[in-house]
Amino acid sequence: MNVLHLTAVIAAGSLIAGLVGALTGLGGGVVIVPLLTVGLGVDIRYAVGASLVSVIATSSGAAAAYVREGFTNIRVAMLLEIATTLGALLGAALATHLPTAIIAVIFGAVLLHSAYVSLERLDPAKAPGKPDPLAQRLRLDGVYPSPSGPQPYHVRRLPLGAALMALAGTLSGLLGIGSGAIKVLAMDRAMELPFKVSTTTSNFMIGVTAAAGAGVYLRRGYIDPGLAMPVMLGVLAGSLLGARALAATPSRRLRVLFAVVIAILGMEMLFNGLTGKL
Amino acid sequence: MTSHTRPWTDERISRIIATLLRSGVTSAAALVLLGGSLYLARHGLEPASYRVFRGEPSAYRSVAGILGAARHLSGRALIQLGLLLLIATPIARVVFATAAFALERDRTYVLVCLIVLATLCYGLGAGGP
Numbered sequence: 001m002n003v004l005h006l007t008a009v010i011a012a013g014s015l016i017a018g019l020v021g022a023l024t025g026l027g028g029g030v031v032i033v034p035l036l037t038v039g040l041g042v043d044i045r046y047a048v049g050a051s052l053v054s055v056i057a058t059s060s061g062a063a064a065a066y067v068r069e070g071f072t073n074i075r076v077a078m079l080l081e082i083a084t085t086l087g088a089l090l091g092a093a094l095a096t097h098l099p100t101a102i103i104a105v106i107f108g109a110v111l112l113h114s115a116y117v118s119l120e121r122l123d124p125a126k127a128p129g130k131p132d133p134l135a136q137r138l139r140l141d142g143v144y145p146s147p148s149g150p151q152p153y154h155v156r157r158l159p160l161g162a163a164l165m166a167l168a169g170t171l172s173g174l175l176g177i178g179s180g181a182i183k184v185l186a187m188d189r190a191m192e193l194p195f196k197v198s199t200t201t202s203n204f205m206i207g208v209t210a211a212a213g214a215g216v217y218l219r220r221g222y223i224d225p226g227l228a229m230p231v232m233l234g235v236l237a238g239s240l241l242g243a244r245a246l247a248a249t250p251s252r253r254l255r256v257l258f259a260v261v262i263a264i265l266g267m268e269m270l271f272n273g274l275t276g277k278l
Numbered sequence: 279m280t281s282h283t284r285p286w287t288d289e290r291i292s293r294i295i296a297t298l299l300r301s302g303v304t305s306a307a308a309l310v311l312l313g314g315s316l317y318l319a320r321h322g323l324e325p326a327s328y329r330v331f332r333g334e335p336s337a338y339r340s341v342a343g344i345l346g347a348a349r350h351l352s353g354r355a356l357i358q359l360g361l362l363l364l365i366a367t368p369i370a371r372v373v374f375a376t377a378a379f380a381l382e383r384d385r386t387y388v389l390v391c392l393i394v395l396a397t398l399c400y401g402l403g404a405g406g407p
Contacts, residue, residue, distance in 0.1 A: 004322040007314075036328075043331035053361060060303045060367045068296040074288065078375060078390050085397040092401075138386065207368035208398065214365045215402040218358075219340065221333030225357035226326070229314040232364065236307055 003226065006040065011230035013039070017054055018238025022062035023246060024258045025199030026180035027055035027206045028235045030265045042227065049222030050231045052210050055180075057232045058239040059207030063200075065243035071200040073142045073193070076155060080186075083162045084169035084179065084209050091173020092213075100174055104273030107171060111266030114185055118259040132156045144197050145247065153194050161191040172209055175269070180206050181262045195251045199258070286382040294378065295371050302367030306360045313348075313356025320353060369398060 013035040017028030029051035036047040066072045135141060135155040143152045164186035172179030180202050187198035217223055246254075337343040338358050347355030376391035 001326055002323050003326045004318060006326040007318065007322075040328070042328040045331045046328050053364065056364050056368060057303070060299045060364070064296045064300040064303065067292050067299070070292070072292075074292060074295065074375070075387065078372075078387060078394065081372075081394045082390060082397070085394055085401065089397060089401055139384075208372060208394070211365050211368045212398050212401040218361075218365075221335075221339050223338075223358070223361060224328070224334060225313070225338060225354035225361070226317065226321075227328065228361055229310055229317065229357045232310050232361065233307060233314070236303065 007226075007230045009040065010036070010227065011234040014054065014231045014234025015238040015241075017231075018058050018061070018235035018240075019242045019245075020238075020257070020261060021054070021058040021180075021235070022203060022239035022242030023199070023249065023254060024180075024261050025184045025202035025206075026258075026261060026265070027203075027210070028058050028231075028238070029055055030261055030268070032231060032235075034268060036227070045220075045222045046224050046227055049217045049224065050227045052214050052217055053223060053228045054231050054235040055210040056207050056214065057235045059203055059205075059210070061236045061239035062243040062246075063204045063207065065240070066200040066203065066246070069247065070143070070145050070150075071196055071246070072204045073140070073144075073155075073197055073201050074204070075138065075140050076142075076187070076191075076193070077201050077204045079138065079140070079158075080162060080165045080183075081205055081208055083165035084172075084183070084205060085212055087166040087169020087171075088173040088179075088209055088212055089169075090166075091170035091175075092216075093173075094170070095174050098174065101273045101276050103171070104175055104269045107175065108266045108269030108271075108273060111181055111262045111269060114181070115259040115263035115266060118255055118262075130154070132158065134158050142197070144194055146194075151194070153197065154192070156192045157190050161186050164190055169209060173213075179209050181265060184258065195255060196246065199254065200246070286378060288382075291375065291378040291382070295374065298371055298374055299367060302363060302370060306363040306367065309360030309363060310357050311360075313353045313358075313360060315353070316351065317353030317357065369395075372398065 017031035020031060021028035032051045032054045033047045036042040036050060037044055131154045135158055140155040143150045164182060168179045168182035183202035183205060184198050187193045187201060188195055337347045338354060344355050344358045348359045372391055372395050376388060379387040379391060
């Protein structure tokens, strides 16, 4: 395969990765890593470097639209980024001391279970609960655009959400992937944010988590320009398409897509953990 | 109303953050596209091999190396330069948010942003080779 051919194949796959990543708040890594490693026989380290680039491109590309349209909750994102970035540092420091294969298997099982729960309850009853005093003091409550006009919402259980975010950060530092899934689950399930606010706020946050790791990967020589170029341009185009589609897509359909993608991610994690590929 | 009297609200911060992200990503994409075209024009028909990890040459691994090679219009260095800009974009939005919350006189969130920024800088600096 020559360079032109490879570039075209990667760009096409990246377009899909960006579209899915922007709609689910997961970034494009779920698609990019298996496409490069299993599909094209690329070494895992180059694939992880390209995946990191795809996460930053999806995040910043789609976030520009989501922030302006009022989906993203910037205060929630900034506050929880403390937990994710500190967690990521902790995870990177622990990576050499912990059995990452076993952690990947446990994480994979948790994701498969979450996918199952998400599919079982596609329309969780989210009665606008009582406002939470801590969230109110931190001015976290917000309003988001819905088909029936602006919809106010409350943020609940902040400490639990922050703890899950720290876990998400630690896992991303340990395993190099997968922080978006727990971010969305923490905001959707624990903090009871509307689903579209959860996915777009996760999308906003993953760029910062990935940027923290990108410097290290660049210095280690994991980021190859020949691979990163079609990944970045393809993912960016896909994420812009995804950002356009989000407002018009019913939350229910997004939940199905999210569940399917985290199920695939869970299987990837189980596979990588069991075959010792981490 | 001039910008001096316009109040700093969350809506205004959001609009500026959206513009910041868009400009960062657009200029990064333009550089990657330019570098990519040069790279493909020069090396497009060569065989591609990424099966074995060799690590990037030092010219594509450090800011100084990338800047040096980009000056000679190396396609791959221009791509890396675009990627550096892409990596800098989310960090720039944390820096901007810090300043914006300061103008909004929201001390809690200035502190929040500073903690995130400090952690990011530590992570970027402490990674080692």
